Amino acid sequence: MQITSPGYTRVAILLHWLIAAAIFSTFLLGQYMTQLQLSPVKLKLYSYHKWIGVTIFLLVLFRLVWRLSHRPPAPPAAMPAWQHTAATTAHFLLYVLTLAIPISGWLMSSASGFQVVYLGHFPIPDLVAKNKQLAEQLKEVHETLNWVMLGVVILHVAAALKHHMVDRDEVLQRMLPFLKKRSTLR
Amino acid sequence: MNFRVVFFVLTLAAGAPAQAADVDYTSSQITFVSKQMNVPVQGSFKKFTASIDFDPKKLAAAKALIDVELGSIDTGSPEADAEVSKKGWFNTSAFPTAKFASSAVSQTGPDNYEVRGKLSIKGIGQDIAAPFTVKRAGDVITYAGRFNLKRLQFKIGEGVWSDTDTVADDVQVNFRIVTKGNK
Numbered sequence: 001m002q003i004t005s006p007g008y009t010r011v012a013i014l015l016h017w018l019i020a021a022a023i024f025s026t027f028l029l030g031q032y033m034t035q036l037q038l039s040p041v042k043l044k045l046y047s048y049h050k051w052i053g054v055t056i057f058l059l060v061l062f063r064l065v066w067r068l069s070h071r072p073p074a075p076p077a078a079m080p081a082w083q084h085t086a087a088t089t090a091h092f093l094l095y096v097l098t099l100a101i102p103i104s105g106w107l108m109s110s111a112s113g114f115q116v117v118y119l120g121h122f123p124i125p126d127l128v129a130k131n132k133q134l135a136e137q138l139k140e141v142h143e144t145l146n147w148v149m150l151g152v153v154i155l156h157v158a159a160a161l162k163h164h165m166v167d168r169d170e171v172l173q174r175m176l177p178f179l180k181k182r183s184t185l186r
Numbered sequence: 187m188n189f190r191v192v193f194f195v196l197t198l199a200a201g202a203p204a205q206a207a208d209v210d211y212t213s214s215q216i217t218f219v220s221k222q223m224n225v226p227v228q229g230s231f232k233k234f235t236a237s238i239d240f241d242p243k244k245l246a247a248a249k250a251l252i253d254v255e256l257g258s259i260d261t262g263s264p265e266a267d268a269e270v271s272k273k274g275w276f277n278t279s280a281f282p283t284a285k286f287a288s289s290a291v292s293q294t295g296p297d298n299y300e301v302r303g304k305l306s307i308k309g310i311g312q313d314i315a316a317p318f319t320v321k322r323a324g325d326v327i328t329y330a331g332r333f334n335l336k337r338l339q340f341k342i343g344e345g346v347w348s349d350t351d352t353v354a355d356d357v358q359v360n361f362r363i364v365t366k367g368n369k
Contacts, residue, residue: 038269040352047223113227113262120224130262 007174009070015063016175019056019098023153026052027146047120050109054118057102064095076169083159090156097149104145108138207327207365209236214363216254220337221354233258236363238329240291240320248291250301250329252363254284274344281308297321301331307340318361330362 008016026049033045075084109116110126112135117123128134163171164179173179217230233255240248256276261267271278288303294317302315318331336355337343343353 038265040346040349043222043352047225114222115225117223117225 007073009066011066012063012070012072013175013177015059015066019059019063022052022056022059023098023149026056027150030146046114047117050105050116051119053102053105054116054124056098060095060098073174076163076167076171078167078169087159090152090159093152094149094156097145097152101142101145101149104138104142108135108142111135111138207238207240208367209238210326210364210366213328215361216252217360219358219360221356223352224354227262229259229261231255231258232260238363238365240327240329242293242320245291245293245299248288248301250288250363252286252361256282256284256307270342274347275342277308284308286314305335307342310340312339316359316361325367327365328362329365330360332358332360334358 029045029049029052033042033049036042036045075087106116106124107128110128111131113130115123115126160172160175163169164173211234214234214236215230216234217228219226219228221227231254235251235253237249237251240250257271257278259267259270259276261270270276273280276284284305284307286303286305288301290302292300292302294300297319298317299320300315300317302313304311305314306312312335314333314335316331316333318329321328321330334356337353337357338348338350338355342357347353
């Protein structure tokens with residue numbers, strides 16, 4: 001018997017985890033690198049942070065395009081409407097934030113006088129000129145958006161765990177195929 | 187910010203100092219572009235003195251001296267400004283000034299010239315050549331040119347900073363010296 005609706009494609013699952021890992025690592029990298037004294041390592045880490053950010057932006061764009069042609073599975077029938085609305089809102093916010101945060105970082109870098117050169121080879125144009133005050137403001141925006149995202153991610157993870165452990169539905173399994181095998185053995 | 191007064195000297199052409207025209211420092215500038223992780227980053231030196239003696243008809247007597255205060259550097263970030271004054275970089279407390287003294291000027295085009303001379307930074311002298319243009323507007327003359335230097339030849343950025351993958355060895359220096367009133 002078919003357990004659920006068609007489910008996520010492999011590509012959607014791969015993109016989800018790839019983007020999650022990139023966000024997790026570059027979030028921590030951002031926390032760490034800003035504490036460092038100026039050194040070659042610091043310059044390298046800042047570049048890596050920016051490159052990962054650009055990568056996340058590109059992956060999210062690809063994911064959105066993919067999503068348009070590969071619709072995600074429907075929520076469990078038993079799920080209350082308010083939860084469905086909350087989930088949709090959270091997912092929408094995550095998409096917005098995963099695009100807005102790299103953009104804010106890019107603008108902040110330009111305003112600070114450092115053009116972003118993706119992977120050290122592909123210069124991304126400066127949309128704003130060097131401007132110390134603007135750089136400070138964009139730094140605030142970049143940080144604030146990150147804290148908002150942290151909140152949404154915590155909610156997202158908590159909801160996924162709640163579905164798995166409390167509701168015992170297939171929501172988490174759809175994004176973690178190896179769990180599906182385990183649960184069908186149960 | 188408490189900058190130590192440091193001078194970096196760049197010299198252009200050769201001639202009697204008494205004949206040098208007045209330099210308009212508000213219009214003149216010395217900037218540079220370094221590459222950090224392949225990202226071009228512009229900076230400048232805010233304080234310098236220049237002595238230019240240039241007559242296209244007497245190129246053999248042309249002379250230029252530019253003294254740049256190394257402590258007046260603006261790298262674009264206060265953190266980097268503080269860093270580059272340190273011993274491994276300019277060591278500005280020991281070597282406040284860098285100097286260039288021209289040895290010869292030659293003409294390469296209608297308004298194009300090349301100056302050769304010695305650039306001294308951090309006690310190290312290197313021969314350099316810089317192409318430049320000369321533009322006249324009344325009694326205002328603008329000398330604009332550029333040259334590349336290899337920072338490690340001057341021991342600018344030693345130790346961990348000698349890694350050229352992070353900060354490139356090549357630094358492009360751009361100069362624009364404006365003089366007023368030919369004497």
